[in-house]
Amino acid sequence: MSLYDDAVLVLKRYEDQPELRQAYLDHLAAHPDGMWKACHAGHITASALVVDPEHGRVLLTLHRKLRMWLQMGGHCEPGDASLAAAALREAAEESGVAGLTLLPGGPVRLDRHPIPPPCHVHFDVQYAVVAPPGAVQAISDESLDLRWFAYDEVADVADESVVRLLEATRARL
DSSP states (O other), X not given: OOHHHHHHHHHHHOOSOHHHXXXXXXXXXXXXXXXXTTOTTOEEEEEEEEEETTTTEEEEEEETTTOSEEOEEEEOOTTOSSHXXXXXXXXXXXXXXXXXXXXXXXXXXXXXXXXXXXXXXXXXXXXXXXXXXXXXXXXXXXXXXXXXXXXXXXXXXXXXXXXXXXXXXXXXX
């Protein structure tokens, strides 16, 4: 199955946010290249919130370009077998944490947001991953910093999209 086909299947199975989900499906139907960064009309991205439920905390990255505390994530790559695999790859690359596991149940949320030209929109499919006990992070080239935040600290450092992702993740946990 192609990554495009996987994305369509994942989105069709996703039961929340019906209007936004349909906008994602419509975008893919109109743009066969809508999985890739080269699609300037917008493209699907995959992200993952790294959680440590045992200690009630999340690992956020201070994004190098945006200078905002965000979940791990980014563009899909040709070697990604699925959206879930892309989210897990991005989380591992950007956090440096080995042994992350996807939270069961598929995507936690969808978040469509504008980005600077030449592209215009990210259609982000957001997952959550659980960090193993004793997880040790390592800053990647894409980050200025990585830091664990208690659940109740996230609203003080991150924007509403991250807060909503955390809320949905906690509900799933």
